[in-house]
Amino acid sequence: MNDDQDPGLTQAVRLRELGTPEGCERLRRLSDSRPRHAGVAYQTAWAHDTLGLEAEAAPYYERALAGQGLSAADRHGAFLGLGSTYRVLGRYGEAVAVLRRSLVEFPEDAALRTFLAMALHNTGESAAAVQLLLQVTAATSADPTVRQYRRAIEYYADHLDETS
Numbered sequence: 001m002n003d004d005q006d007p008g009l010t011q012a013v014r015l016r017e018l019g020t021p022e023g024c025e026r027l028r029r030l031s032d033s034r035p036r037h038a039g040v041a042y043q044t045a046w047a048h049d050t051l052g053l054e055a056e057a058a059p060y061y062e063r064a065l066a067g068q069g070l071s072a073a074d075r076h077g078a079f080l081g082l083g084s085t086y087r088v089l090g091r092y093g094e095a096v097a098v099l100r101r102s103l104v105e106f107p108e109d110a111a112l113r114t115f116l117a118m119a120l121h122n123t124g125e126s127a128a129a130v131q132l133l134l135q136v137t138a139a140t141s142a143d144p145t146v147r148q149y150r151r152a153i154e155y156y157a158d159h160l161d162e163t164s
Contacts, residue, residue, distance in 0.1 A: 009040065016047040023047050031060060038067025042078050045085075054085045061085060076106055080115060087119045095119035110140045131157045 012030060015023025024047035031037070031044040045060030061082035064070060070078065079102035086095035099116035106112055113136050120129040134157035138150045146153065156162070 009043070012047075013043055016043060016050065019050050021051060024051055024053070031063075035063070036067060038064045038070045039074065041067060042070060042074050042081075045078065045081055049081055049085060054088050058082065058085050058089070072105075076102070076109065076112070079106070080112060083112070083115050083119065087115070087122060092119055092122040096123055096125075108139075110136050127160060130160060134160075 008026070009030060012023055012026035016027060017023070024044070027040065027044040027047045031040045034040050041060045042064035045057045045064060048054070048057035048060065061078050064078045065075070065082065079098060083095045083099040083102065086092070086098060096116065096119045099112055099119055102112045103109070103116070113132055117129040117132040117136070120126070120132065134153055137146060138153040138157065141147060141150075
């Protein structure tokens with residue numbers, strides 16, 4: 001089935017994009033009727049997340065990632081959504097595990113690495129979190145002074161406790 005030609009799914013996604021509870025409910029019903037459809041599960045997770053229903057979103061994200069057929073962009077979104085959701089729910093170890101797994105597929109992704117840094121901080125791995133944030137900052141900042149000191153920032157990311 002081509003999702004672009006599924007009017008029920010298209011309408012439900014439009015309602016999800018508007019942040020409506022009706023969109024969430026329609027997607028939940030679609031997901032219940034299509035439990036193996038990763039794309040519907042992802043959209044359903046996203047709809048719950050948008051409404052602040054993180055605990056309800058997590059199983060749909062899990063189902064989406066376990067399924068087949070998600071585009072790379074949707075897999076990225078599902079990883080980010082699940083990792084962030086686990087972190088918000090206080091499931092820090094699971095957040096770290098999901099976000100580390102996501103980096104196998106998207107190793108240089110700054111958003112995933114940033115969310116991983118937050119989860120690492122929550123697990124007490126603050127040095128690893130700061131290291132990751134310094135690496136992301138050095139690699140992605142457009143600030144001229146950060147760019148000027150990029151090499152030093154990259155060096156100290158790996159040598160945070162070094163003194164002379």
